[in-house]
Amino acid sequence: MIGHRAGGGTFADSAARNYNYKCPDVHQVKFSSPINNQFLVDMSASRFRADDWFGREPEVAADAISHFDAVTNTYTVALPTCATTPCRGDVFNASMSYFSGRHNLKFGYQYMKAGQKNTNWSTSGMRAVFRNGVQDSDQHLQHAGRVRGIRSRPGVLHQDKWTPTSRLTLNLGLRLDTNYGWQTATCRGDHAVPSGAVLAGEQRRPRFQGPGAALFRGDATSQETARRL
Numbered sequence: 001m002i003g004h005r006a007g008g009g010t011f012a013d014s015a016a017r018n019y020n021y022k023c024p025d026v027h028q029v030k031f032s033s034p035i036n037n038q039f040l041v042d043m044s045a046s047r048f049r050a051d052d053w054f055g056r057e058p059e060v061a062a063d064a065i066s067h068f069d070a071v072t073n074t075y076t077v078a079l080p081t082c083a084t085t086p087c088r089g090d091v092f093n094a095s096m097s098y099f100s101g102r103h104n105l106k107f108g109y110q111y112m113k114a115g116q117k118n119t120n121w122s123t124s125g126m127r128a129v130f131r132n133g134v135q136d137s138d139q140h141l142q143h144a145g146r147v148r149g150i151r152s153r154p155g156v157l158h159q160d161k162w163t164p165t166s167r168l169t170l171n172l173g174l175r176l177d178t179n180y181g182w183q184t185a186t187c188r189g190d191h192a193v194p195s196g197a198v199l200a201g202e203q204r205r206p207r208f209q210g211p212g213a214a215l216f217r218g219d220a221t222s223q224e225t226a227r228r229l
Helices: none
Strands: 002-006 017-022 025-034 039-056 066-069 074-076 082-100 103-121 126-131 134-140 144-165 168-183 186-188 207-209 214-217 226-228
16 A cells, blocks of 8 residues: 655645555464364464555655745655554464353463564755745754564463353453563664664563453343443
8 A cells, every 4th residue: 555645744845745655464364163062172363464664755865855944834855754663463362162051161371462663764864944935954863763662462361151040140250461561772873873873672571460250140242231340
């Protein structure tokens, strides 16, 4: 998918826009099979890759200096910065269900890993500032070159859909998730000062998310009768 997007000021000429294209790629698989009349195995996985690229227009020179009029809030010649944002995500789910009388038991494992990489650059590292068409100053652009954030979330679960009476259904369960994220080292762009400097990454400790339960009276499929505990 290809398009042209305005960025920065309220107004811009045709050159001071982003040449934008997206490349999504999604794959999913699912397997579900009964072992016998009491056991059911269910597994699924998905893979997602995409890139959202905001580059310079084809007619803009590689070393073009962006012009910005601070009075009319207008960009011309080129936009000061470009960016690309590749995204990725991987998900895996597996569970086994056991059906016995008034109990529907499920044991499962879920895993999700997602990441996003932001890369920024400038055609010249400069922006010329004008006021009503008269150049006023030059600005040096300080921008990060490459930043990547990653998030990992594994979890296990156990739940029981128990119907002790015809008018009462208890959806009980225990679930434990860990939510862990980190950011890799950041490298500044070629026009930054100092050029190519590397900033340390960041890691965060896992955050545990606790159990939960739900109580239903009447129709268990109706959200209006649900009461979270």
